[in-house]
Amino acid sequence: MLASSSAAAAQFDLFPTTPSPPLVGTTVVVDWWPEPCTCGIRLAIVGSSAGPHENRLICASCTRHRGWLSAARAALLLSTQNRG
Ligand SMILES: [Zn+2]
Numbered sequence: 001m002l003a004s005s006s007a008a009a010a011q012f013d014l015f016p017t018t019p020s021p022p023l024v025g026t027t028v029v030v031d032w033w034p035e036p037c038t039c040g041i042r043l044a045i046v047g048s049s050a051g052p053h054e055n056r057l058i059c060a061s062c063t064r065h066r067g068w069l070s071a072a073r074a075a076l077l078l079s080t081q082n083r084g
Helices: 001-010 072-080
Strands: 028-029 043-049 055-059 064-067
Touching: 064 072
Parallel strands: none
Antiparallel strands: 028 043, 043 055, 055 064
């Protein structure tokens, strides 16, 4: 009796370790960068995850690797996308 209800509660995972990658291929304005890319723009393309890292960020102009997208930031971007 109690076992079934606790199993259902366990399905809620607030901190998934492997976020789904619906953002891959999306161009985002990276206004949180302290400085723009060396090519002068603040646009990045979201790439796939790699090992322990989250989604990579690649400069939309020069394809330079620009860092990693945190899970929190990815969630924020997704919520923005969903608003259309
Ligand atoms: Zn660049």
